[in-house]
Amino acid sequence: MTDIPAPAPVEARRLPPTSDLLRWVFGALILLGLGIWIVNEAVTETSRFAQVTVIGLSNGMIYALVALGYTLVYGIIELINFMHGDNFMLGTFQANSIFTDGSFQIPLVFGVISIPLGAAATAGSSWPEKAYAIGLALVLSMIFCTTINVVIERIGYKPLRASPRLAALITAIGFSFILSAGVGLSWKDAGRKSVPNLIPDTPLVGRGGKWADFGDVVYYSVKDLMVLLITLPVLVLLTWLVQATKPGKAMRATAQDRDASAMMGINVDRTISFTFALGGAIAGAGGVIYALYIGTTHFQLGFRLGLIAFTAAVLGGIGNLSGAVLGGLLIGLISAYSDGFGDARWTYTVIFTILILILVFRPSGLLGERVPEGQ
Amino acid sequence: MNVKRRFSLAGLGALVASLAIVAAGCGGGDDGGTLKIVSDLPLQGSNLVQTEQMVQAIEYVLEQADFKAGDYEIEYESFDDAIASTGNWDEAKCAENGRTYADDEDIVAVIGTYNSGCAGIIIPIANEAGLAMISPANTAVGLTHSGPGSNPGEPEKFYPAGERNYTRVVASDDFQGGVGAQYMKNELGVTKVFILDDREQYGKGVADAFEIAAKEIGLEVAGHEGWDKDAPNYTALMTKIKSTGADGIYIGGVEPNNGGQLQKDKVSILGDNEQVKVIGSDGFVTTAWFDTAGKENVEGAYGTAPTRPAEQLTAEGQEFLAGFKEVIGEAPLQVYTLYAAAATQAILDAIARSDGTRADVIAKMFETNVETVVGPMSFNADGDPAGGTQHLFRALDGAWVWQQELTLQ
Numbered sequence A: 001m002t003d004i005p006a007p008a009p010v011e012a013r014r015l016p017p018t019s020d021l022l023r024w025v026f027g028a029l030i031l032l033g034l035g036i037w038i039v040n041e042a043v044t045e046t047s048r049f050a051q052v053t054v055i056g057l058s059n060g061m062i063y064a065l066v067a068l069g070y071t072l073v074y075g076i077i078e079l080i081n082f083m084h085g086d087n088f089m090l091g092t093f094q095a096n097s098i099f100t101d102g103s104f105q106i107p108l109v110f111g112v113i114s115i116p117l118g119a120a121a122t123a124g125s126s127w128p129e130k131a132y133a134i135g136l137a138l139v140l141s142m143i144f145c146t147t148i149n150v151v152i153e154r155i156g157y158k159p160l161r162a163s164p165r166l167a168a169l170i171t172a173i174g175f176s177f178i179l180s181a182g183v184g185l186s187w188k189d190a191g192r193k194s195v196p197n198l199i200p201d202t203p204l205v206g207r208g209g210k211w212a213d214f215g216d217v218v219y220y221s222v223k224d225l226m227v228l229l230i231t232l233p234v235l236v237l238l239t240w241l242v243q244a245t246k247p248g249k250a251m252r253a254t255a256q257d258r259d260a261s262a263m264m265g266i267n268v269d270r271t272i273s274f275t276f277a278l279g280g281a282i283a284g285a286g287g288v289i290y291a292l293y294i295g296t297t298h299f300q301l302g303f304r305l306g307l308i309a310f311t312a313a314v315l316g317g318i319g320n321l322s323g324a325v326l327g328g329l330l331i332g333l334i335s336a337y338s339d340g341f342g343d344a345r346w347t348y349t350v351i352f353t354i355l356i357l358i359l360v361f362r363p364s365g366l367l368g369e370r371v372p373e374g375q
Numbered sequence B: 001m002n003v004k005r006r007f008s009l010a011g012l013g014a015l016v017a018s019l020a021i022v023a024a025g026c027g028g029g030d031d032g033g034t035l036k037i038v039s040d041l042p043l044q045g046s047n048l049v050q051t052e053q054m055v056q057a058i059e060y061v062l063e064q065a066d067f068k069a070g071d072y073e074i075e076y077e078s079f080d081d082a083i084a085s086t087g088n089w090d091e092a093k094c095a096e097n098g099r100t101y102a103d104d105e106d107i108v109a110v111i112g113t114y115n116s117g118c119a120g121i122i123i124p125i126a127n128e129a130g131l132a133m134i135s136p137a138n139t140a141v142g143l144t145h146s147g148p149g150s151n152p153g154e155p156e157k158f159y160p161a162g163e164r165n166y167t168r169v170v171a172s173d174d175f176q177g178g179v180g181a182q183y184m185k186n187e188l189g190v191t192k193v194f195i196l197d198d199r200e201q202y203g204k205g206v207a208d209a210f211e212i213a214a215k216e217i218g219l220e221v222a223g224h225e226g227w228d229k230d231a232p233n234y235t236a237l238m239t240k241i242k243s244t245g246a247d248g249i250y251i252g253g254v255e256p257n258n259g260g261q262l263q264k265d266k267v268s269i270l271g272d273n274e275q276v277k278v279i280g281s282d283g284f285v286t287t288a289w290f291d292t293a294g295k296e297n298v299e300g301a302y303g304t305a306p307t308r309p310a311e312q313l314t315a316e317g318q319e320f321l322a323g324f325k326e327v328i329g330e331a332p333l334q335v336y337t338l339y340a341a342a343a344t345q346a347i348l349d350a351i352a353r354s355d356g357t358r359a360d361v362i363a364k365m366f367e368t369n370v371e372t373v374v375g376p377m378s379f380n381a382d383g384d385p386a387g388g389t390q391h392l393f394r395a396l397d398g399a400w401v402w403q404q405e406l407t408l409q
Helices: A018-044 A046-077 A085-103 A128-158 A164-187 A220-245 A246-256 A258-263 A268-294 A301-316 A322-343 A344-361 B001-028 B045-064 B091-103 B117-126 B173-186 B202-216 B235-243 B258-270 B288-293 B315-328 B338-351 B358-366
Strands: A102-107 A111-116 A203-205 B036-043 B070-081 B109-114 B130-135 B166-167 B193-197 B220-226 B248-252 B277-280 B300-303 B369-372 B377-378 B392-394 B401-407
Touching: A018 A046, A018 A322, A018 A344, A018 B300, A018 B392, A046 A085, A046 A246, A046 A268, A046 A301, A046 A322, A046 B202, A046 B235, A085 A102, A085 A128, A085 A258, A085 A268, A085 A301, A085 B109, A102 A128, A102 A164, A111 B070, A111 B220, A128 A164, A128 A268, A164 A301, A203 A220, A220 A246, A220 B315, A246 A258, A246 A268, A258 A268, A258 B173, A268 B258, A301 A322, A301 A344, A322 A344, A322 B235, A344 B193, A344 B202, A344 B220, A344 B392, B001 B315, B036 B045, B036 B338, B036 B358, B045 B288, B045 B338, B070 B091, B070 B338, B091 B117, B109 B117, B109 B338, B109 B358, B117 B166, B117 B202, B130 B220, B130 B358, B173 B202, B173 B248, B173 B277, B173 B392, B173 B401, B193 B202, B202 B248, B220 B235, B235 B377, B248 B258, B258 B277, B300 B401, B315 B338
Parallel strands: B036 B070, B036 B109, B109 B130, B130 B166, B193 B220, B193 B248, B248 B277, B277 B300
Antiparallel strands: A102 A111, B300 B392, B369 B377, B392 B401
């Protein structure tokens, strides 16, 4: 047999169309303008800039925690799991129940089953009491949200796995409403619920800070540290789980090619359930952190937070764990800069302008998508 | 859906029962026939603390009057203009309610609304139907007259038929914003103020009125922004306020729009209410704010309201309150409760003097001159209460304590 030589690759040498050029120039100008604005503020108002940056990073970590849940599920079955934000909201409600009523509560349509645990705590409680309440809240809220996620996956998403993707999407939107207006509203009514200030605002850096006292330059409290100390290990643990463990390998294989992984002996159904369980656990833990850090919760919280977190996931590259965190931090920073230097009225316009620009230049997000292939 | 129907059935049942009692009590009723009045309030979420008491006050006044106004038997029904999914008033619900009132020939007057935004929707519908409206709580300027805080085209756009049909028993926000600015500069010694509003008609209106008044009296305005009620927190916004060097904050809006979180973040970034003074509009003079913000964060904050507190009432008001306490039990009296009673008294008085037609009820309502639980009540041609005053409250140990009466200088 004679080898047939491969044809020489044809090199494309034409210029990009004018519309592309215009888009690039226009986008670059806006990004440049925003960059100059931020740098200018950083130079002229250093202490406010530092403070706003710290606030942005802490808020961004909360967004990142929610974004991780969206990105995990999207990465494996390409479903925008709209109910994730609402499941997160139920996590904050569970934290509210445990901290204020001292009981684990199971909301059912006809009433609430309340299991007293004696875990009620206030800002004045002793450290062992607080640690008991927070530990219990973390564990129980994770179990609670995991159960919700897994049950909904079984009854709502699994039967639709072979259906057009839109059907599952509509189901996800439906569950989002059921969880917020159905479960959340009947559980805690429409008022905003306050969560006791269990983690003190004690400054670590700032005026009277325990670590460093720079005066009013920057303020970093125990609360901010808590968010950092919980979010980072969660990310590391998740990355390790997905990269280095057997279930993680099964997840990645299922994400790449569901049929092939089934042929290789991977239990696809169980792997997808496992992913949802993981997403639920993150929602539960995130809900408790949100309740402790922000201090107020509301049954409609999930919608806006979910939208922001989903945006963060897309910004970083959906399906990509580090991308979700990067996206969350970026959105936290952008909204803090807009609130802290611009006008709070324009914050969402600024966030989404930047999102559109980034997607124009990098349609698959900052760190690139990781989604199932060939689907 | 089911729940809703059960509620309205229960309401209907209660109505039929109360009418039956009235009918039995008077042995058949008088010559004037039966007329119907309705109330239109947001009966969901954290509004309920206030609005449920308003409904109770209306019912109490009616019971005291034996469900009669002059020769007429009075039927009453309470309507809800809020939706459960937000816990707040809803534009579509308000419009739907307005059309229901307009179409029901028996209805001669509407006691409502609570929120000015909702009033802006119902007034024009009622106006075209020639139906009287009396609000126990609306304070937006533009509903009755143009002035600081009113929008272009107001109030004419609310009255498409040309004739007025709307009165209110509380003074409007231009007075409230004005006295707030005066008090902040003259009594609290604030030199630079930052103004926040919740971006709604009422909140922005009262904040705009404050800003205009502040500039007039030489109180420096460091900035005026609207807060996003769905934001998780406001620490970045508060950091900016701190950098402006403002020593006072004016908050125009209602507490359910995340007012608790706003005040928590204010205290955590700017310090307590002695360091940076806070005056809130009457939407914040509620006990709910102590729960959502924590009473230690509200401690020392001021609030203005066009409403007279219980301890400052006339003899007639005290008498009403003594009886009404039995209805509400231990629950603390909310600020607009007495005004719901006063609005009911005023409209019953107008109906009693009228010939029972919608047009005449409106005419007599504008000629009102009656002693109510909050004092003498009469209206000017715009429908505003004559001689409306403002009151200053201060948050002390988890309660709003009346300080003084304020008048615009």
